[in-house]
Amino acid sequence: xxxxxxxxxxxxxxxxxxxxxxxxxxxxxxxxxxxxxxxxxxxxxxxxxxxxxxxxxxxxxxxxxxxxxxxxxxxxxxxxxxxxxxxxxxxxxxxxxxxxxxxxxxxxxxxxxxxxxxxxxxxxxxxxxxxxxxxxxxxxxxxxxxxxxxxxxxxxxxxxxxxxxxxxxxxxxxxxxxxxxxxxxxxxxxxxxxxxxxxxxxxxxxxxxxxxxxxxxxxxxxxxxxxxxxxxxxxxxxxxxxxxxxxxxxxxxxxxxxxxxxxxxxxxxxxxxxxxxxxxxx
Numbered sequence: 001x002x003x004x005x006x007x008x009x010x011x012x013x014x015x016x017x018x019x020x021x022x023x024x025x026x027x028x029x030x031x032x033x034x035x036x037x038x039x040x041x042x043x044x045x046x047x048x049x050x051x052x053x054x055x056x057x058x059x060x061x062x063x064x065x066x067x068x069x070x071x072x073x074x075x076x077x078x079x080x081x082x083x084x085x086x087x088x089x090x091x092x093x094x095x096x097x098x099x100x101x102x103x104x105x106x107x108x109x110x111x112x113x114x115x116x117x118x119x120x121x122x123x124x125x126x127x128x129x130x131x132x133x134x135x136x137x138x139x140x141x142x143x144x145x146x147x148x149x150x151x152x153x154x155x156x157x158x159x160x161x162x163x164x165x166x167x168x169x170x171x172x173x174x175x176x177x178x179x180x181x182x183x184x185x186x187x188x189x190x191x192x193x194x195x196x197x198x199x200x201x202x203x204x205x206x207x208x209x210x211x212x213x214x215x216x217x218x219x220x221x222x223x224x225x226x227x228x229x230x231x232x233x234x235x236x237x238x239x240x241x242x243x244x245x246x247x248x249x250x251x252x253x254x255x256x257x258x259x260x261x262x263x264x265x266x267x268x269x270x271x272x273x274x275x276x277x278x279x280x281x282x
Contacts, residue, residue, distance in 0.1 A: 001036050001112060001113070001114040001115065001241070001242040001243070002033070002034075002035045002036050002239065002240070002241060003035060003036065003037050003038075003039065003115075003117070003153065003239075003240040003241075003242065004029060004033060004035040004037075004038045004039070004067070004237055004238065004239055004240070005038075005039045005040075005041055005155065005195045005197075005213070005215045005237060005238040005240065006025065006038060006039070006040050006041070006215070006218055006237045006238075007040065007041040007042060007043065007074075007157075007196075007197030007198075007215040007216070007217060007218070007237075008041075008042070008043040008074070008197050008198065008200055008215075008216075008217035008218065008219055009022050009040070009043065009044055009058070009061075009217075009218050009219055010043055010044075010045065010046045010047070010076070010217070010219035010220065010265075010268075011044060011045055011046060011054065011057060011058040011061055011219075012045065012046035012051075012054050012057065012058075012267050012271065013051070013053035013054050013056070013057040014046075014267045014270065014271075015267075016265060016266065016267040017219075017220075017258070017260050017264060017265050017267075018046070018218075018219040018220070018260075018265060018267065019057075019061060021218055021219065021235070021254075021257050021258065021260070022061055022064075022218060022219075023061070023064065024254050024256060024257050025218050025237065025254050025257065026061070026064035026065050027064075028254045028255065029065055029066075029067065029237075030064075030065065030066045030067075033239065033252075034067070035067045035239070036067065036068075036112065037067055037068045037069075037070065037110065037112070037117070038065055038067045038068070038069045038070070039069075039070050039071075039072075039117065039119070039155045039195065040062065040069065040070070040071045040072070041072055041074070041155050041156065041157055041195060041196055041197035041198075041215055042071075042072050042073050042074025042075075042076075042077060042122075042156075042157030042197050042198065043074030043075065043076045043077060043157065043197060043198065043217075043219075044058045044062070044071065044073070044074065044076075044077050044103065045058045045076060045077055046076065046267060046268065046271050047076050047087075047268070047271040047272065047275065048076070048089070048271060048274075048275055049075075049076060049077055049078050049079050049089060049095045049098070049099070050095065050098075051271075052098070055077075055098065055099070055102050056102065058102075059102045059103065062103075070104075070108060070110055070117065070119055070155075071103040071104060071119075072106065072107070072108075072119040072120065072121060072122070072155055072156055072157055073096070073099045073103070073106050073121055073123060073157065074123070074157040074158075074197060074198060075089065075091075075123055075157065075158075075198070076089075077095075077099050077103075077123075078091050078092075078095040078096045078098075078099050078106070078121070078123050079091035079092060079095050079123060080123050080170065080171055081123060081124070081125065081126040081127035081128075081171065082126065082170065082171050084170045084171070085170060085171075086170045087275060087279075088279070091123045091124060091127050091129065092129075093129060093130070093131060096121070096123075096124070096131055105119075106119075106121035106124070106131075106135075107119055107120050107121050107135050107138060107139075109142050112242075114150075114151070114242040114243070115150060115151040115152065115153055115192075115242045115247070116146055116147070116150055116151070116152050116153070117152075117153050117155065118139075118142070118143075118152060118153070118154045118155070119154075119155050119156070120135070120139070120154065120155070120156040120182075121135060121156070121157075122156040122157045122158040122174050122196075123157065123158070125174045125175065125178035125182075126171075126174070126175050126177065126178055136181075139182070139185055140185060143185050143186065143188065143189055144188065146189050148190075149190060149245070150190060151190050151192040151193075151242060151245055151246075151247055152186075152189045152190055152191050152192060153192060153193040153194075153195065153240065153242075153247065154186070154191065154193070154194045154195070155194075155195045155196070156174070156194075156195075156196055157196060157197050157198050158171065158172065158173050158174050158196060158198050159172070159173040159174070159196045159198065159199065159212070159214065160173065160174055160179055160182065160183070160194050160196065160212070161173065161179065161205075161207065161212055162176070162179075163199065163228065164228065172198070172199070190209075190245075191209065191210045192209065192210055192211065192242075192246075192247040193210055193211045193212075193213060193240060193247045193249060194207070194210055194211070194212050194213065195213045195215055195238065195240075195249075196212075196213070196214055196215065197214070197215045197217070199214050199222065199228065199231070200216065200217040200219075200220070200221060200222035200233075201214055201216060201222060201228060201231035201232060201233050202214055202215065202216040202231065202232040202234065202236065202238070202251045203228070203230055203231045203232065204249055204251075205230075211247065211248075211249050213238055213240075213249045214231065215237065215238045216232070216233075216234060216235055216236045216237065216238075216251065217235055218235055218236070218237065218254075218257075219235070219260070219265070220235070220260045220261055220262050220264070220265050220268070221233055221234075221235065221259060221260065221261050221262075223262070232251060234251075234253070234259060235253075235254075235257055235258075235259055235260070236251055236252055236253045236254060236257070237251075237252055237254070238250070238251060238252070239252050
């Protein structure tokens with residue numbers, strides 16, 4: 001079985017380089033890779049979760065992928081938890097509902113003959129919203145119902161394990177409280193991989209019996225000053241293979257895809273300018 005994970009596409013109604021790169025990705029997956037399923041691990045749209053035009057255009061572009069597609073939201077799709085949320089974009093019920101109306105449930109279970117895929121909305125974890133409590137209840141029930149011995153792959157936007165000991169000005173992983181609770185629930189299943197996005201870098205780390213996989217972005221590279229140990233800074237995607245109960249994960253390039261920085265995506269600056277103007281008008 002072949003599973004492809006894509007992440008951080010940052011698509012916008014304004015088009016531009018992130019759309020051009022995504023079109024190359026979709027064509028490559030359809031014509032060359034032909035995965036059994038594709039998982040998008042969040043930050044589908046460019047920056048602001050309330051931009052309905054960005055959301056609609058992102059949906060149109062995701063539909064270019066022929067394989068079944070599953071999506072978990074990122075912070076730019078629904079906001080993030082915490083008082084220090086980036087640009088003040090805090091996760092809300094309305095933002096999650098708007099995302100679900102276009103991309104489907106923010107958490108899900110997908111069964112195949114070879115494995116079970118579980119998607120979790122990391123942006124709810126630590127939010128205190130009723131939706132977080134509902135997701136925890138769903139997880140508790142779902143994980144105990146999984147078939148014994150079948151490999152489980154978990155997907156979410158933010159890394160499950162701590163990214164850095166250095167202080168940061170907003171949440172970069174799910175945090176220790178949610179991490180411990182989720183890992184405790186996962187002890188009873190055959191967890192073989194945890195795939196996330198958010199960091200715009202690829203890294204594969206062995207965590208007991210499971211692979212922790214940071215998926216690269218398809219949109220643009222992360223800022224150089226934010227480099228992290230053992231991380232591969234290149235645009236691309238992750239290809240998982242599930243065979244005989246074992247799971248492997250490999251970084252893959254899209255032939256011809258340019259390795260863009262944020263400076264080469266003018267739509268990023270335009271979106272930030274629009275957000276700044278909107279905040280000033282409130």
